[in-house]
Amino acid sequence: MSIESAKAFYQRVTTDEDFCTQVESSPIEERGTFLQAAGYYFTQREWEAASAEISETTSIGGELNEAQLEAIAGGRASIAMYGLPTELY
Numbered sequence: 001m002s003i004e005s006a007k008a009f010y011q012r013v014t015t016d017e018d019f020c021t022q023v024e025s026s027p028i029e030e031r032g033t034f035l036q037a038a039g040y041y042f043t044q045r046e047w048e049a050a051s052a053e054i055s056e057t058t059s060i061g062g063e064l065n066e067a068q069l070e071a072i073a074g075g076r077a078s079i080a081m082y083g084l085p086t087e088l089y
Contacts, residue, residue: 006042006050009035 013020019038026034042050 002042003046003050003053005040006047007054009040009042010050010054 013023023031023034
């Protein structure tokens with residue numbers, strides 16, 4: 001579980017269309033399990049922290065592309081959409 005894992009997930013979901021399609025096509029109640037099987041371990045709070053860091057870093061250094069905006073704004077990489085818990089134990 002980590003912010004770094006959330007950032008790695010963000011990077012992959014915004015650049016790897018096949019992975020994104022796999023995630024989106026899995027049943028929502030199984031998405032957390034799917035992402036953990038893919039090696040991503042983060043909580044909702046860690047996702048929110050990673051999203052804030054990504055947004056802040058990018059806004060200082062340049063503009064977000066469409067996929068990045070969608071991920072941060074709650075599109076593809078929305079934590080609720082992926083069914084991840086608030087806390088992992």
